[in-house]
Amino acid sequence: MGGPERIDGGRVGILPGSFNPPTIAHLELAVEARRRFDLDHVVFSLSSVIVDKERLEGLIREDRLLLLSLMGRGRPWSAVAVVNRGLYAEQAPAFQACCGRGVELWFIVGMDKVLQIFDPRYYQDRDRALDALFARARLIGANREDWGGEDLAALLEQPENRPYRDRVRPLVLPAHLKDQSSSAVRSGVGSESSWEDALPEVARNFVAATGAFRDRYELRAAAMDVLYPIRQWAETEVELESLLARAAEPGEAGAAVREVLSKPITPEFLLARLRSLGLTRSRR
16 A cells, blocks of 8 residues: 555544546545545555456556555545455454554445445355444445445445444535446446546547557557556666557567567567667667
């Protein structure tokens, strides 16, 4: 978990998501939850195992982490985490361990996720899992599409959910935010329809610069995969934008780089090939 300062106790909001890409709605949800529930910190939590979203497409994880980190600049109350468990009942003990014994955890989710949390299909023993979750954390449910506070109240009044109703609080977002989604942005970019207004400036600039959610982004994703095993060397020796610009060129020059990015290759051969193509800062 990373952020501008260490979290040690206090009231901490956990905002889970795929952030593919992070939107203004994500940011405003964090800001409003922090204000409404007097949270000391909000952690943008990116899961490597996302329930019902195992086949995630779009931005590679490294770029989503990059954007979340950039969004946190100037917001010392924010932090970013990566978790490898899908259920919040499994995540809560890990956050408790990271944030200090005196921490008060609040998971911040949309109403669609609240429904999923209370759905027995996702558990071998729902009540046991919910007992474990709500022993360690509370839940903030934000209005989402047609679901609002009245729907949440009705859900919590169901007999099987009543034991947990005091641990769940509603959060009302402005109407123009409740329908925003990362999937709508991805579709909008691909179809050239309106999408810019849903993204913070840093994310808009990133999508424009990298070709995210378009075909040319695949070159960036391939380059990141290829360079990862030699990342310490590559951070010093390889200018990523120059490599991608060469890969996008027509003719033999571009084809040679695209071949390097498209096939399994040993680190030793990769080093030699990048040097031979003139894509390193030094020849040694």
